[in-house]
Amino acid sequence: MSNPAFFEFLCRMGDNTLVLGHRVSEWCGHAPVLEEDIALANTALDLIGQTQMWLGLAGEVEGNGRSADDLAMLRDAWDFRNVLLAEQPNGDFGQTMMRQFLFDAWHVSMLEALQQSSDARVAGIAAKSVKEAAYHLDRSGDTVIRLGDGTSESHRRMQAALDLLWPYVGEFFVADEVDSAMAEAGIAPDPASLRAAFDRRVADVMSEATLTIPESDFAHKGGKSGFRHSEHLGHLLTQMQWLQRAYPGASW
């Protein structure tokens, strides 16, 4: 492989959308109201669609003939490069929407920056994805505001969700050697450069939602490097991959 860091970066992008997309799809048929059920399924499908593009390009860059499906269905937990936030369980509906909002707030800034990528294929995928992500952010932000500034019960649950998930946002912004190589090549932005816009977006929504952002900057890490995923990823993969594992090559 001529560019292992580029492959790694593309897996990070694709694994984020794949794992979160699968998580969101777990709501299908279970959401509190029909309208939210359909909206969540749409979000999940958008994310899986983006995964096809990112992992498709990853396979191309790797040059070993692996397709997006191969990468999605035939790798084990330690090969996944998604941030820990994406694999966290759904919890209640509020927790799912909080996870979605925190992801979307980063995702939109990231995709906006990637539209200027020195690699035209990356810029193209970003341009297509950013419209979907902007809608996701709009919707998840609105829902966080309404539930945070809702009843005392919904407020309590949203604050608990924010407290639970906040330690997972730091991982987005900590650069490692892959990120540095990408920034140097002009393929992707320095992760830390996205922090200010993220903080602004989150602060605006949380203040309208009457929620308090935790003061601690402690950040769980190990997802995007693949060093240490949480136990939840393995369980997710058994669900997501079982068909390809049990019936190799099955298609319809």
Next chain:
Amino acid sequence: MSSPNSAYPDTPDSETPPRRHEWPLWEIFIRGQHGMSHRHVGSLHAPDAEMAIKNARDVYTRRNEGVSIWAVEARHIAASSPSEKGPLYEPSESKVYRHPTFYDIPEDVGAM
């Protein structure tokens, strides 16, 4: 008269307020790519107008159906009563001369 069920006059009116956990009902109108007017496509529940538009986007425009959405709370629609069907609509049945089928419409006029 406008009432909670005025968009659905066949549903019996009830004096009891809607259940507390029920979001209000919204009627959704969508203008298609080449449509000239918004058409009623169905209804949905939403806590407020902004979410009604978003829900409509997710429920009714998944297959590229529209370029514009209107949402109106169902209780704001004034509707005719089915029991008045006779007096309201039957008189026009015998007045075929009101149809413009007796005229040749020049092509320049376009869609009417």
